[in-house]
Amino acid sequence: MSNQPSRGFALLECCQEIPCNPCTTVCKTGAIVKSTLNSRPEFDPEKCVGCKLCVAACPGQAIFFQVPDLGDGKASITFPYEYRPLPVPGQEVVAVDRLGNEVCPAVVQSVDQRPVFNRTALVTLVIPAEYRDQVRFLRRLRREER
Amino acid sequence: MRTTDLLVIGSGPAGLGAAIEGARCGAKVLLVDENTKAGGQLYKQIHKFFGSGAHYAGTRGFQIADILLQEANDLGVETLLDTRALGRMDNGCVSILHQGKVEAVEAKKVILATGAKENALAFPGWTLPGVMTAGAAQTFSNVHGTLVGKNILMVGSGNVGLIVSYQLMQAGAEVRALVEAAPQITGYLVHAGKIQRAGVPVYTSHTVVEARGTDRVEEAVIAQVDEKFRPIPGTEQTIPVDTILLAVGLNPRTELASMFRCRTTYEGALGGILPVHDAWMRSSDPNVYVCGDLAGVEEANTALEEGRLAGIHAAVSLGYTAPHAQARMEELQESLRSLRSGAHAARRLACKERIMEKGGACHV
Amino acid sequence: MSQHIEEHPIVDYPSRTPVTFSFDGRTLTGLAGQPIAAALLDNGISVFRHTHKTGQPRSLFCGIGQCNDCVVVVNGKPNVRSCTTPLEEGMVIETQHGLGKVGVL
Numbered sequence: 001m002s003n004q005p006s007r008g009f010a011l012l013e014c015c016q017e018i019p020c021n022p023c024t025t026v027c028k029t030g031a032i033v034k035s036t037l038n039s040r041p042e043f044d045p046e047k048c049v050g051c052k053l054c055v056a057a058c059p060g061q062a063i064f065f066q067v068p069d070l071g072d073g074k075a076s077i078t079f080p081y082e083y084r085p086l087p088v089p090g091q092e093v094v095a096v097d098r099l100g101n102e103v104c105p106a107v108v109q110s111v112d113q114r115p116v117f118n119r120t121a122l123v124t125l126v127i128p129a130e131y132r133d134q135v136r137f138l139r140r141l142r143r144e145e146r
Numbered sequence: 147m148r149t150t151d152l153l154v155i156g157s158g159p160a161g162l163g164a165a166i167e168g169a170r171c172g173a174k175v176l177l178v179d180e181n182t183k184a185g186g187q188l189y190k191q192i193h194k195f196f197g198s199g200a201h202y203a204g205t206r207g208f209q210i211a212d213i214l215l216q217e218a219n220d221l222g223v224e225t226l227l228d229t230r231a232l233g234r235m236d237n238g239c240v241s242i243l244h245q246g247k248v249e250a251v252e253a254k255k256v257i258l259a260t261g262a263k264e265n266a267l268a269f270p271g272w273t274l275p276g277v278m279t280a281g282a283a284q285t286f287s288n289v290h291g292t293l294v295g296k297n298i299l300m301v302g303s304g305n306v307g308l309i310v311s312y313q314l315m316q317a318g319a320e321v322r323a324l325v326e327a328a329p330q331i332t333g334y335l336v337h338a339g340k341i342q343r344a345g346v347p348v349y350t351s352h353t354v355v356e357a358r359g360t361d362r363v364e365e366a367v368i369a370q371v372d373e374k375f376r377p378i379p380g381t382e383q384t385i386p387v388d389t390i391l392l393a394v395g396l397n398p399r400t401e402l403a404s405m406f407r408c409r410t411t412y413e414g415a416l417g418g419i420l421p422v423h424d425a426w427m428r429s430s431d432p433n434v435y436v437c438g439d440l441a442g443v444e445e446a447n448t449a450l451e452e453g454r455l456a457g458i459h460a461a462v463s464l465g466y467t468a469p470h471a472q473a474r475m476e477e478l479q480e481s482l483r484s485l486r487s488g489a490h491a492a493r494r495l496a497c498k499e500r501i502m503e504k505g506g507a508c509h510v
Numbered sequence: 511m512s513q514h515i516e517e518h519p520i521v522d523y524p525s526r527t528p529v530t531f532s533f534d535g536r537t538l539t540g541l542a543g544q545p546i547a548a549a550l551l552d553n554g555i556s557v558f559r560h561t562h563k564t565g566q567p568r569s570l571f572c573g574i575g576q577c578n579d580c581v582v583v584v585n586g587k588p589n590v591r592s593c594t595t596p597l598e599e600g601m602v603i604e605t606q607h608g609l610g611k612v613g614v615l
Contacts, residue, residue: 015335017488018196019447025199037198038488057204059194060336082316082519083344100345118194118206119520137343140315180575182594192520206520263576275556275569282573282593291523292548293513294570317515361567362556 008067008076009045010054015062016040023063026053056080056117065124068132075132076109078124085141086111086121094139095127104131106138150176150224152460153240153253155231155402158186159446160438161259162214163453164460168257169221171461171468176251177223178242180230184218185211186261188446190281190288192316193309196334197447197485207446208288214450233405255433255460258403259453262396262417262439267301271357272390280310280393287317295389299366300324301354305445307393308337315344322385325352325368327375334490353377357390366390398440406434411504413497416442422505425479427456430508435460442501444486444494451482514552529599540597547573547580547592550603558582558592559606582606 010031012023017038024032024041031047032054034040055063055078065078077095087093087108095106106125113121127135152168154161157179165177183189191207202210218225229244239250264279271277276295280302283294296319300311303326311321321341329351331338342348349368355377356367370381397417400410408421409430421429421436429436435456438449455478462471486495515523526541533555540549547570550558557567558580571579575594584590585602588610592603 013336013339016490018334018336018490019198019485019488020196020203022194022199022204026204036487037484038491057194058336059196059204060334061340062336084316084318084517084519086519096343096345098339099342118204118209120194121519140344143318208521264572273566273568275558275567278569278571278573282570285573286545286548286551286570287515288521290544290548291515291518291521292544292551293515294551294573296513316519318517362569 007050008065009048009050010043010052011064011066012041012043013062013064014040014058014060018060020059022057022059023054026057028053052078052112052122053116055122056114056120064136066132069129070126073129074126075129076124076126077132077135078122079137080120081111081123081138082120083140085143087123087138087141093125093141095125095131095135096137096139097134098136100137100139102139103134104128106135108138147239147250147252148176149252150174151254151464151466152176152257152457153178153251153255154257154259154457155240156186156259156261156438156440157181157184157225158259158261158438158449159188159210159214160261160440160449160453160456161186161257162218163450164257164259164435164437164457165223166214166218166221167454167457168461169218169223171458171466171471173461173464173466175223176253177218177225178229178231178244179225179227182228184215184225184227187281188214190284191446192288192313195446198481201447201450210446231402233402254464255435256406257435257437257453257456257460258406258421258429258440259438259449260399260402260440262398262443264392265395265397267354267392267394269354269356271359271363274357274359274363275361276359276363276388277357277390278392280306280391283314283389283391284310287314293317293319295387296320297322297387298389298391299354299368299385299387300391300393302326302393302395303328303331303333303338303348303350304393304395305333305337306396307391308333308341310391310393311341311346312337312344315341315346321346322387323347323349323368325349325354327351327353327371354390355382363388363390396439396443398443400440403429403434403436403440406431408434408436409504409508411501413442413501415493416444416497416501420501422501422508424505424509425502426459426475427452428459428505428509430505432509442494442497448482448485451478451485454478455482512552512554529597531597531599531601531603533603534605542599543596545593546582546584546590546595546597546601546603549597550592557605560608562608565607581610583610
């Protein structure tokens with residue numbers, strides 16, 4: 001991971017051949033390409049500028065954004081979040097893995113709701129760097145927890 | 147009596163696609179739908195769609211409906227809502243029930259886009275209030291703003307079961323478990339991933355064996371199944387839920403196609419009995435087209451493309467022309483092939499090829 | 511309004527006017543234009559009818575007017591599909607018992 005750009009990169013966890021290509025159409029730098037509508041996407045981290053448009057656009061919510069090293073043993077992970085209530089920056093939450101199992105405590109760094117995301121919020125968590133390849137979501141907040 | 151070039155029955159993605167393309171070619175189009183709102187199931191689809199970005203991928207279903215309805219309106223498609231097509235009369239006209247009165251429609255070509263209906267699943271307690279189709283829960287949550295329950299068991303891991311589970315959590319419900327009789331998740335794994343990250347336990351090789359409660363569901367009993375899908379005694383678990391949702395497949399709504407005497411075939415992977423059609427969506431009757439879920443249960447992108455193909459072909463066969471109509475039809479056929487390529491779609495493609503072989507044989 | 515969705519991340523529901531209606535003699539509040547079934551569910555009512563032979567409870571099933579499981583009596587008229595019939599001010603809604611009485615129309 002040491003030669004990865006410190007600004008971070010997209011993680012494409014698109015695991016099946018699905019007729020779908022918004023990731024390639026929103027990517028302005030050509031970092032994501034698909035050879036056919038059905039093929040799995042190919043990603044060039046050198047071209048990724050960290051705009052996160054693909055994270056919000058993926059209909060399968062299968063793209064994440066990772067900054068592997070924030071410098072103090074921490075990493076950050078960004079994922080789409082379409083539930084209410086939304087977390088708020090600074091909030092302490094429980095980070096979970098791909099199956100919803102608790103991994104570690106986390107702090108919400110940002111909640112990005114750009115209009116171009118079409119009502120998908122992007123939540124970024126700061127987590128211990130050792131968990132950066134496990135954490136993919138937060139334990140969904142219930143109304144009473146807000 | 148109303149007269150029209152094209153009568154399109156059903157205003158979901160297939161019917162809208164047919165109406166738009168027919169009208170674009172210059173044909174007079176009458177679109178009827180039994181519901182009070184056009185758009186079919188699109189208005190219930192609040193997630194971003196798969197498909198090609200060149201079309202509507204990444205756009206939410208209800209936003210696609212708005213775009214298509216505007217387009218149909220701009221092209222002068224006449225739409226009758228709350229209007230049920232009853233059948234074909236002896237003189238060839240189609241009878242419709244519109245505002246409480248039966249009327250006749252004389253149409254040169256009829257395009258059937260009647261969609262599909264959800265399958266049920268019978269088990270002890272399945273008639274209790276709180277057991278219903280996943281589509282009912284989706285309609286009530288996404289269109290009417292009402293949750294049908296707070297604690298849910300979803301039965302079926304196809305895309306409907308996965309997507310509706312996700313959407314009910316978005317609306318504030320808890321999905322306590324999802325059971326799937328097959329040994330693996332049958333829908334897209336990325337849809338499954340959304341609900342798994344949100345903490346929904348997915349039990350494969352499991353089914354619901356009983357709904358318990360007096361005046362409504364109070365708990366569900368699930369059990370593991372063997373390789374022949376028989377529940378294994380001793381594996382039962384009780385889950386406290388108030389709602390059990392059935393997402394166990396759909397089957398084509400073929401009633402009108404049968405009245406039109408369209409030749410049918412059986413394709414289990416596409417929902418069961420359905421009318422055959424050729425490569426341009428013509429049924430065994432050259433004046434009757436079939437498209438969308440009626441012609442085999444797939445998804446909205448293929449329904450829309452099939453509808454467009456039917457609309458252009460029907461209009462062109464009446465002598466209307468549009469720039470590049472022939473090239474457009476070839477493009478649509480190619481687009482359908484593309485949407486049906488990929489490992490996940492191999493079975494659907496094989497079914498469709500058989501259907502088109504049988505349908506094509508009707509017109510040689 | 512226990513099952514009414516107050517906040518949704520994606521959907522902006524149309525704003526509707528509150529209306530009053532009665533169900534089996536109780537005065538309840540709903541929203542004009544919402545399906546009768548939604549108004550009943552919002553009020554915590556889940557049994558819409560009882561079957562003809564054995565009196566078993568029934569409720570919403572398909573939600574789109576196809577299965578006829580959710581029928582109720584509205585203003586004296588039986589067999590009204592609660593899932594597709596819009597709620598109106600002053601509606602008198604009753605649990606349907608059996609098939610509905612002939613001639614009540």
